[in-house]
Amino acid sequence: xxxxxxxxxxxxxxxxxxxxxxxxxxxxxxxxxxxxxxxxxxxxxxxxxxxxxxxxxxxxxxxxxxxxxxxxxxxxxxxxxxxxxxxxxxxxxxxxxxxxxxxxxxxxxxxxxxxxxxxxxxxxxxxxxxxxxxxxxxxxxxxxxxxxxxxxxxxxxxxxxxxxxxxxxxxxxxxxxxxxxxxxxxxxxxxxxxxxxxxxxxxxxxxxxxxxxxxxxxxxxxxxxxxxxxxxxxxxxxxxxxxxxxxxxxxxxxxxxxxxxxxxxxxxxx
Amino acid sequence: xxxxxxxxxxxxxxxxxxxxxxxxxxxxxxxxxxxxxxxxxxxxxxxxxxxxxxxxxxxxxxxxxxxxxxxxxxxxxxxxxxxxxxxxxxxxxxxxxxxxxxxxxxxxxxxxxxxxxxxxxxxxxxxxxxxxxxxxxxxxxxxxxxxxxxxxxxxxxxxxxxxxxxxxxxxxxxxxxxxxxxxxxxxxxxxxxxxxxxxxxxxxxxxxxxxxxxxxxxxxxxxxxxxxxxxxxxxxxxxxxxxxxxxxxxxxxxxxxxxxxxxxxxxxxxxxxxxxxxxxxxxxxxxxxxxxxxxxxxxxxxxxxxxxxxxxxxxxxxxxxxxxxxxxxxxxxxxxxxxxxxxxxxxxxxxxxxxxxxxxxxxxxxxxxxxxxxxxxxxxxxxxxxxxxxxxxxxxxxxxxxxxxxxxxxxxxxxxxxxxxxxxxxxxxxxxxxxxxxxxxxxxxxxxxxxxxxxxxxxxxxxxxxxxxxxxxxxxxxxxxxxxxxxxxxxxxxxxxxxxxxxxxxxxxxxxxxxxxxxxxxxxxxxxxxxxxxxxxxxxxxxxxxxxxxxxxxxxxxxxxxxxxxxxxxxxxxxxxxxxxxxxxxxxxxxxxxxxxxxxxxxxxxxxxxxxxxxxxxxxxxxxxxxxxxxxxxxxxxxxxxxxxxxxxxxxxxxx
Numbered sequence: 001x002x003x004x005x006x007x008x009x010x011x012x013x014x015x016x017x018x019x020x021x022x023x024x025x026x027x028x029x030x031x032x033x034x035x036x037x038x039x040x041x042x043x044x045x046x047x048x049x050x051x052x053x054x055x056x057x058x059x060x061x062x063x064x065x066x067x068x069x070x071x072x073x074x075x076x077x078x079x080x081x082x083x084x085x086x087x088x089x090x091x092x093x094x095x096x097x098x099x100x101x102x103x104x105x106x107x108x109x110x111x112x113x114x115x116x117x118x119x120x121x122x123x124x125x126x127x128x129x130x131x132x133x134x135x136x137x138x139x140x141x142x143x144x145x146x147x148x149x150x151x152x153x154x155x156x157x158x159x160x161x162x163x164x165x166x167x168x169x170x171x172x173x174x175x176x177x178x179x180x181x182x183x184x185x186x187x188x189x190x191x192x193x194x195x196x197x198x199x200x201x202x203x204x205x206x207x208x209x210x211x212x213x214x215x216x217x218x219x220x221x222x223x224x225x226x227x228x229x230x231x232x233x234x235x236x237x238x239x240x241x242x243x244x245x246x247x248x249x250x251x252x253x254x255x256x257x258x259x260x261x262x263x264x265x266x267x268x269x270x
Numbered sequence: 271x272x273x274x275x276x277x278x279x280x281x282x283x284x285x286x287x288x289x290x291x292x293x294x295x296x297x298x299x300x301x302x303x304x305x306x307x308x309x310x311x312x313x314x315x316x317x318x319x320x321x322x323x324x325x326x327x328x329x330x331x332x333x334x335x336x337x338x339x340x341x342x343x344x345x346x347x348x349x350x351x352x353x354x355x356x357x358x359x360x361x362x363x364x365x366x367x368x369x370x371x372x373x374x375x376x377x378x379x380x381x382x383x384x385x386x387x388x389x390x391x392x393x394x395x396x397x398x399x400x401x402x403x404x405x406x407x408x409x410x411x412x413x414x415x416x417x418x419x420x421x422x423x424x425x426x427x428x429x430x431x432x433x434x435x436x437x438x439x440x441x442x443x444x445x446x447x448x449x450x451x452x453x454x455x456x457x458x459x460x461x462x463x464x465x466x467x468x469x470x471x472x473x474x475x476x477x478x479x480x481x482x483x484x485x486x487x488x489x490x491x492x493x494x495x496x497x498x499x500x501x502x503x504x505x506x507x508x509x510x511x512x513x514x515x516x517x518x519x520x521x522x523x524x525x526x527x528x529x530x531x532x533x534x535x536x537x538x539x540x541x542x543x544x545x546x547x548x549x550x551x552x553x554x555x556x557x558x559x560x561x562x563x564x565x566x567x568x569x570x571x572x573x574x575x576x577x578x579x580x581x582x583x584x585x586x587x588x589x590x591x592x593x594x595x596x597x598x599x600x601x602x603x604x605x606x607x608x609x610x611x612x613x614x615x616x617x618x619x620x621x622x623x624x625x626x627x628x629x630x631x632x633x634x635x636x637x638x639x640x641x642x643x644x645x646x647x648x649x650x651x652x653x654x655x656x657x658x659x660x661x662x663x664x665x666x667x668x669x670x671x672x673x674x675x676x677x678x679x680x681x682x683x684x685x686x687x688x689x690x691x692x693x694x695x696x697x698x699x700x701x702x703x704x705x706x707x708x709x710x711x712x713x714x715x716x717x718x719x720x721x722x723x724x725x726x727x728x729x730x731x732x733x734x735x736x737x738x739x740x741x742x743x744x745x746x747x748x749x750x751x752x753x754x755x756x757x758x759x760x761x762x763x764x765x766x767x768x769x770x771x772x773x774x775x776x777x778x779x780x781x782x783x784x785x786x787x788x789x790x791x792x793x794x795x796x797x798x799x800x801x802x803x804x805x806x807x808x809x810x811x812x813x814x815x816x817x818x819x820x821x822x823x824x825x826x827x828x829x830x831x832x833x834x835x836x837x838x839x840x841x842x843x844x845x846x847x848x849x850x851x852x853x854x855x856x857x858x859x860x861x862x863x864x865x866x867x868x869x870x871x872x873x874x875x876x877x878x879x880x881x882x883x884x885x886x887x888x889x890x891x892x893x894x895x896x897x898x899x900x901x902x903x904x905x906x907x908x909x910x911x912x913x914x915x916x917x918x919x920x921x922x923x924x925x926x
Contacts, residue, residue, distance in 0.1 A: 012421075149306035154417075159535030161307065204899070212418055 006043060009236050010251075016044030018077075019188060019220050020065065025074035027060055034060040036244045037074070042188065047214055047221045049231045052241035053264060058224045059101065061241065062190055065222065066098050067091030079187075093121050095187035099177040101196060101224075107166035111157060111176050112148065114165055118183030119144040151182045154216070155209055171202035175209070182213060189213070191223035195230055203227065207234055232256065240264070283455035283480045285321075285358045287522040292318035295498055295525045301347040302501075304532035304540055312347060314525065322448070324355035324430075326437030329444045331386070331410055331428070335360030335451060338382040338407075338463070342366045342375070342398070343390025345504040345513070345530045348414045348430055352388045353518060357461065360451045361386075364463045364475070365509040367862045368394060369855070371900055376401035378465050382475055382706060383407040388430070392418040395427070457481045463706055464511050466658050467861035475706030476511075476658045485699035486661040487519035489682040493666065494628045500526035500547045503622075505537050510863065511658040512632075516550055519661075541622030549629040553636035554864065556651070558792070559621055560643055561768050565796050581609035582646070589614075589646030594670050614647045623649050630654050630666070633863065635739075635758075637766035638674035645672065653677050655737060659715065659722055660684075661700030665737045676736035686737065692727040693743040727756075745868060747778035753840035755783070757868070760832055760841045767824045768793040772853050772860075774871055775843065776879055782844040784882035786875070787821055788853055794820075809850045809907055818912055821848055825914040833917035842916040845882050847889075849875075850907035856896040878909065887911060 006015045020042040027035040035057045042048045050058045063069045064076065070085040077083065078094065097118070105114050122144060129137035152158055155175055160168060165176060174194060181189055194210065195203045207230055213219050225231045231238065232252040240248035240255055242264040248255050255261055281287055291300070296315035303310055312320065333339070339356040341363055343349050356363040364382050366375055368390065375397055379387070385407050389395045395413050399422075402408055413419055414430045437444075461480040465473040490496075504517040517528045526548070531540040567578055588602045598606075618624050629644070629651045636653065644651045654666035655677035665686070667678035680686045684698040697720045704712040716722045727746050728739040740746065741758040749755045757775035764773040764787070771790035777783035789812050798805060798814075805811040829842040853859040859871050872879055874893075881889035888910045895903050 146306065149308075153306055156533060158304075158307070158533040159539070162539075201898070215421070216417065 006045075009046075013045065013236075015046045015236065018042070019044045019079065021077040022061075022064070023075045023077060025061075025064055025071045025076070027057075027064060027069055028072045033244055035064070035071070035241075038239075038241070038244075038246045039074075040239050040246065040249055042220060042222055044220055045214070045218050046236040047210070047223070047234055049235035049238045050222065050224050050241065051226075051228070051231055051238055055243075056241040057244040058241055059192060062098070062192055062222070062224055065188075066096055066190055089121075092184065095185075096190065097181040097184040097186035097188075098190035099174070099181050099192060099194060101192040103170075103173050103177055105165045105173060105177055105180070108164060110162050110164055111168070111179075112152070112161050114176055115148045115151060115179045115183050116144065118151075118180035119148060121184055122147075147185070148183050151179050154212070155179050155182070171198050171205075174198065174202075174206065178206075178209065178213075182217075182219075185217075186219065188220045188222065191221065191225075193224055193226060195225060195227050203230060210234060282457035282484065283357060283452075283459070284354050284461065284483070284518060284522055285452050285455065287484070288314075288318055288321065288354055291522065291525045298498060298525065299501075299527045300521075300525075301350065301528050301530070302544075303347050303530040304536070304543075307532075309529075309543070311527075317347075317351065320434065321351045321354045321358065323434040323437045323441075324351055325358040325448055326441055326444050327433035327435075328355055328359050328361070328386070328437070329447060330436050330440050331412075331433065333359050333361050333386060335454075337361040337386065338364050338384040339386045339388060340364045340366055340379055340382070340384040341388045341508065342394045343368050343388075343414065343508070344534060345506075345508055345517070346390060346414065347528075347530055349388065349390060349508060350504075350517060350528065352412075353462070353514075356388075357455065358448065358452050360454065362460045362463050364465070365514070366465070367467075367507055367509045369507075370397075370862065371856065371896075372397040372400045376404055378473060378475075379408065380405050381473075382463060385409045387411045389413050391415040395419060395422070455480065457484075458703075460703070462514055464509065464514065464658055467863045467865070474708060474711055477703040477706050478511075478661055478700075479703050482661045482700045482702065483515070483519045484523065485683065486663055487515060487523040489699070490515070490663050490666075491520050491524045493668075493682055494548075496520060496524045496526065496548060496628075498525045500524065500627070501544060502526065502528055502548050502550075503537075503541050503544055503546045504528050504530050505541075506550065507862070511662055512550060512656075515662045516548075538622070542620065543622075545622055545625040547625045547627045549623070549626050551629070551631060552633045552864075553631050553640065554634070556631060556636065556644060557640050557768070560640060561790070561793050563617065563621075564768075565792070568796075568800070578613055581605075581613040582643075584609055585614060585646035586642060589648055590642055590672075593645055593648060593650060594672065610648075618647055618649065623647075626650065628652070632656060632677075634865075635762040636674060637762075639766065641674040654681075655739065657724060659702045660696060660698055661702070663700060664694075664696050664698070664724070667736075671734070671736070673736070676731065676734070676738050678737065679735055680737075686730070687721070688729060689723075691743065692729065692740070692746070694724045694726050694728045694737065694739070695721045696724065697721050749777055749783070749840050750779055750781045751840065754837050755841060756838055757783075757841070759838060760785070760828065760843065761866070763828045763831055764824065767828075769797070769820060770824060772866065774853075774866055774868060775841070776872065776882065777841065780883060782883075783841050784879075785825070785843045785846040786871070786878070787825075787846055787848045789817060789821065789848060791852070808852065809905065812848045812850055813907070813909065818848060818910065821846070822912050822914055829914060829916050839917075843914050844916055845911055845913050847878060847882065847909045847911045849878075850891070850909060851893060851895060851905060854896070856898070857894070881911060 008014055018041045023039050025035055025038045050061055052058050064071050067086045067088045075082050123140055125137035125140050194206055214221055238252055238255045240261045247260040248258040291314040297313050299311045300314040300317040301312045339361045341349055341352050353363040366378055387398050410426050412428045412430055412433050416429050458479050458481055461478050461483045463475050463477050465475050502516055506513045521528050529544045531537050584605045588598055588606045591598050626649055629649055632654045652667040652672050656662040656664045663681040664684055665678040666681050684696055687695050701722055725743050726739050727741055727743040728737055730737055741756040745757055747755045755778050760775045761773040764770050769790055770787055772788035774786040775783055825843050825846055832842050833839045855862050877891050888908055890908045892904055892906045895905055
């Protein structure tokens with residue numbers, strides 16, 4: 001059952017039907033309930049943010065989406081079908097790519113090689129063919145390199161193409177991570193705090209790239225972010241979590257005026 | 271004026287040269303650009319095809335002869351084609367500095383009344399759109415890179431490739447009109463209009479004719495024996511006259527290849543890959559490369575450092591002499607030959623200078639050590655002196671007569687005279703037609719006989735015939751006691767220290783001289799790292815007591831050197847301060863070509879200047895700064911002012 005009805009955003013973009021849907025997700029670690037009965041959907045072409053105070057369960061939610069955690073209860077529906085429990089690499093093959101809060105790149109490898117790893121899900125030449133770099137392996141690498149070069153051009157990291165990632169400043173590493181995720185040509189891109197620890201200029205650059213990715217490739221984006229200004233500017237719809245529960249869901253304006261959300265952020269007397 | 275043979279042969283416009291090149295060198299590369307990690311190239315005949323398609327496209331958009339077409343963006347083949355396509359349809363190309371902010375663009379766009387704009391990307395389009403309601407003549411804009419622009423209102427916006435496609439479709443109907451317009455181009459028609467960066471006041475539109483550009487390109491290409499097989503890297507701003515002469519004038523005259531870097535940040539890498547044979551860079555560039563090289567050598571092992579130091583010493587002694595063909599002992603020749611594979615070759619290769627036959631620098635004085643460093647590596651680095659109004663070339667150094675302190679002999683076809691005031695005047699085939707819509711300024715600069723005032727004071731050395739420039743004529747003044755005040759002379763000496771990026775000297779009508787200093791973040795930052803000095807910001811580093819001490823020693827050494835010159839010994843720096851911010855073109859303190867705007871700085875930092883002269887030991891100041899996106903902010907600082915030792919003039923006399 002696929003909901004094909006979309007909506008039109010404030011800036012006039014057409015958002016499509018439901019791409020992924022969380023149905024009553026609960027996640028427990030022993031006695032601790034990290035996520036409790038959360039439902040929401042992510043629609044094709046939209047930028048969907050998950051926000052909430054520290055410890056609200058945002059990263060756990062993202063890990064459920066990426067398949068790293070299997071929910072204790074509830075279902076994940078993806079492209080109109082229920083997704084059975086899977087390994088993260090299997091989820092990746094289905095077109096879900098992500099970046100990490102604490103940058104997970106191969107420090108000793110160049111930017112180019114790191115981004116190339118994003119294409120792994122698109123390569124299937126055997127190890128022997130790869131070793132001698134002949135026939136299919138070579139054609140495949142050339143086709144994939146072209147794709148990678150397009151991403152490098154798009155994210156304007158040509159000047160560091162051959163630089164080992166370990167030598168790069170933090171802001172650029174974040175951009176390389178985004179490049180690797182983009183190289184996978186995902187249907188849905190998960191960004192775990194893409195602006196964490198950045199200065200204003202780096203945040204502006206990153207916001208620009210996120211918007212451009214969405215605009216140019218129509219990629220659906222789900223992101224977690226702490227910087228409220230950024231979230232409200234970037235996203236089309238926002239899910240607000242607090243203590244593992246969903247306390248708000250809607251456009252940035254709706255969420256901003258939601259009393260529960262204000263209480264969660266500013267605190268109330270208990 | 272007699273029509274030169276080239277004019278008579280029909281080669282009296284850039285499009286005519288293009289046609290000749292497509293016929294003569296059809297299969298040779300004309301343009302290269304690195305894109306998606308691979309060097310793409312276009313031959314002369316392919317380029318001619320692209321340019322013709324664009325020109326036809328411009329006709330479909332309704333470009334009329336005499337229209338101005340603004341061109342904005344970094345160096346890309348598409349934009350170079352835009353120049354020639356514009357000329358082909360009888361329009362005047364007007365390149366703009368791509369790093370200019372929207373208001374600066376507004377001035378130029380409305381001053382030239384541009385009906386059309388060809389912009390590189392979204393960033394440039396946004397700036398034009400921001401100011402478009404203030405532009406009465408502006409009608410249509412063409413962009414090269416569609417990224418981010420798809421959803422813009424396309425009533426006045428066109429994609430470059432679409433315009434070309436439109437042109438190709440309409441070829442049948444419009445080719446006759448295009449041919450007619452191309453053939454109507456005369457030797458004295460406008461070739462290009464370039465806005466001067468304007469160290470004073472608003473930019474002026476310098477109109478250069480086909481005659482100016484082609485005669486200059488011909489003479490200068492012959493002077494340095496440029497060939498079809500040469501190649502250049504086009505990385506300097508397209509709005510600057512030098513880039514126009516090198517990448518269009520000389521490239522079309524001799525038919526050599528113009529290479530465009532992949533992105534702004536990849537210039538060093540692309541230079542290394544291309545290995546140009548003909549190269550131009552401002553002194554600052556040569557300085558930065560040495561700084562970068564020396565910083566990397568600091569990190570090398572002991573043996574490598576020794577090797578580098580030893581052989582660079584040999585090179586300093588031998589290299590320039592070998593280049594000038596002077597006598598060198600056999601022992602030194604052998605040592606130099608040994609250094610070639612060990613040090614000189616690799617250094618040249620890393621700097622992308624392996625294949626350079628001719629390299630030029632100009633725009634500012636170059637430090638003698640910097641100049642000799644490159645020459646000692648066997649690179650034929652020379653100086654030239656020029657300006658927009660002269661289509662670049664006024665003087666240049668012939669091979670074998672190269673020195674750090676002169677700017678060479680008059681270029682072929684150029685006459686020079688020195689006025690009584692010391693100001694340098696020239697007259698040449700490259701002399702500009704006029705300042706656009708500004709007859710008063712034209713009359714002020716160029717007299718009835720065609721002599722143009724350079725605004726620089728200088729003299730011709732009697733024995734060598736070389737021109738030496740002292741300073742900007744209007745900056746040369748008198749101090750309170752009547753002695754000569756030449757700020758740039760002192761500033762250049764200060765700037766030769768790698769730690770000093772910029773200096774501004776004050777002292778006109780004052781009893782003593784004082785200075786603002788800007789530290790070089792790369793050099794001083796590296797020094798701080800090696801000496802375990804922690805700092806969080808430029809401002810903090812600039813105010814560090816040890817940094818101030820280091821700068822003080824530089825100032826004192828400079829004073830000792832200035833004191834050597836009898837005429838200028840009054841210009842020694844008595845007091846100085848290190849500025850808390852880097853002087854920046856976005857704040858109007860420098861021109862887009864990074865020349866100091868002395869008067870504006872004096873007015874903007876008037877509190878600091880006062881403090882320099884009133885004897886106070888520190889001063890509190892607030893400064894407005896402009897961020898890259900155009901927003902303004904404020905920084906505050908308390909700067910300490912230091913006294914520098916000076917060499918008493920009397921004592922020096924006694925010591926002699």
